[in-house]
Amino acid sequence: MSETMTLVGRNLSPYARRVAIWCALQGRELERLDVAATDPSQADIMKSYHPGIRVPVLVLADGTRLIESMPICDWLDDSMPDMRLVPATGLARRDCLQRIALAHSTVEKVVSLVYEKNRRPEEFHWKDWQTRVIGQIEGGLAALEEITPEAGFFGGDKPDGSDVAAVCTYQQAEVTNPFLVEGRYPKLTALAARAMKLPAFADTYPG
Amino acid sequence: MSETMTLVGRNLSPYARRVAIWCALQGRELERLDVAATDPSQADIMKSYHPGIRVPVLVLADGTRLIESMPICDWLDDSMPDMRLVPATGLARRDCLQRIALAHSTVEKVVSLVYEKNRRPEEFHWKDWQTRVIGQIEGGLAALEEITPEAGFFGGDKPDGSDVAAVCTYQQAEVTNPFLVEGRYPKLTALAARAMKLPAFADTYPG
Numbered sequence: 277m278s279e280t281m282t283l284v285g286r287n288l289s290p291y292a293r294r295v296a297i298w299c300a301l302q303g304r305e306l307e308r309l310d311v312a313a314t315d316p317s318q319a320d321i322m323k324s325y326h327p328g329i330r331v332p333v334l335v336l337a338d339g340t341r342l343i344e345s346m347p348i349c350d351w352l353d354d355s356m357p358d359m360r361l362v363p364a365t366g367l368a369r370r371d372c373l374q375r376i377a378l379a380h381s382t383v384e385k386v387v388s389l390v391y392e393k394n395r396r397p398e399e400f401h402w403k404d405w406q407t408r409v410i411g412q413i414e415g416g417l418a419a420l421e422e423i424t425p426e427a428g429f430f431g432g433d434k435p436d437g438s439d440v441a442a443v444c445t446y447q448q449a450e451v452t453n454p455f456l457v458e459g460r461y462p463k464l465t466a467l468a469a470r471a472m473k474l475p476a477f478a479d480t481y482p483g
Numbered sequence: 484m485s486e487t488m489t490l491v492g493r494n495l496s497p498y499a500r501r502v503a504i505w506c507a508l509q510g511r512e513l514e515r516l517d518v519a520a521t522d523p524s525q526a527d528i529m530k531s532y533h534p535g536i537r538v539p540v541l542v543l544a545d546g547t548r549l550i551e552s553m554p555i556c557d558w559l560d561d562s563m564p565d566m567r568l569v570p571a572t573g574l575a576r577r578d579c580l581q582r583i584a585l586a587h588s589t590v591e592k593v594v595s596l597v598y599e600k601n602r603r604p605e606e607f608h609w610k611d612w613q614t615r616v617i618g619q620i621e622g623g624l625a626a627l628e629e630i631t632p633e634a635g636f637f638g639g640d641k642p643d644g645s646d647v648a649a650v651c652t653y654q655q656a657e658v659t660n661p662f663l664v665e666g667r668y669p670k671l672t673a674l675a676a677r678a679m680k681l682p683a684f685a686d687t688y689p690g
Contacts, residue, residue: 327623329618329622342577344587346554346584382535
């Protein structure tokens with residue numbers, strides 16, 4: 277049996293990318309299977325990994341399949357406590373998870389906008405919905421910007437789980453609908469630039 | 484300062500309902516603020532609680548606002564370790580979180596279907612998308628059905644966090660698009676019926 281885990285999902289999924297970066301920051305070896313959950317021709321492969329046809333799926337060395345970025349990353353931390361990216365307990369944990377929650381909540385809407393604006397045939401666009409989703413993204417990014425540190429990372433000298441989530445969210449917007457971020461959010465822009473000096477982030481950039 | 488927490492969000496949000504049931508099962512007192520994140524006339528109120536205009540938001544007694552059901556429930560457990568609904572560590576934690584992940588992943592698509600089929604003006608419906616989402620829901624519910632216990636709860640004699648998530652997912656489908664579940668998934672149907680004997684579930688039924 278291989279000792280290596282396999283991550284199902286491309287870096288263009290911000291959820292899959294978060295898991296990939298998490299593993300890299302923990303020094304875990306990881307194989308990648310670049311499957312797009314939304315590609316109909318790959319639906320059967322995807323379904324064999326996740327009955328709901330979604331990424332990411334983390335296939336462990338013993339064949340166990342884990343789904344959903346937050347529970348996957350919870351296990352990555354729980355099973356390697358010396359290399360946690362989220363503190364184990366208390367206020368420090370709550371604060372870090374809340375930053376992740378804000379980034380997660382925001383990127384869900386970035387992904388919704390891709391489905392609505394970039395993928396859906398134009399005759400089926402619902403402009404009111406686009407306006408609403410863009411407002412939600414802008415609200416989320418502005419709130420993230422407000423708490424982003426001027427230097428270093430949320431985690432201090434090294435990124436923690438919330439740096440992973442914040443940078444993935446920002447760059448997902450940048451790559452899929454650049455108008456969302458261009459010339460705005462200077463602290464997030466600088467945080468992403470600092471993160472990109474680390475291979476974990478640079479090697480997984482989705483653009 | 485009040486000792487009571489306030490949950491922002493209606494039971495018709497399966498995520499808000501999960502938090503409400505979690506609090507009830509832990510014996511926590513909870514005030515409710517029934518705001519619909521999708522109601523434009525309530526957008527300003529919602530924005531004051533969550534910059535991304537989403538529910539649930541749990542407002543703590545000291546005014547701190549927590550967002551996103553998974554991180555909220557993580558804090559509910561971490562701050563009341565004797566009343567945890569998810570084991571603290573190890574395989575038992577991973578398994579319970581994975582059941583929650585499956586239920587969560589599935590209900591996200593149930594909610595997507597509501598947006599696409601029940602709310603979006605009919606001229607903007609995209610049938611291919613509806614077909615895809617329904618397939619994802621059916622895959623998720625079938626996988627949940629497969630692991631659902633014949634008697635008792637995932638948590639044994641008492642529901643754990645994954646019972647909360649599974650029942651909320653099943654009943655969300657039942658209430659919003661009953662064709663998804665009618666006459667199918669007998670073990671999930673029976674699990675939901677057993678759960679409904681408990682006030683935590685019965686008092687929050689969204690129908």
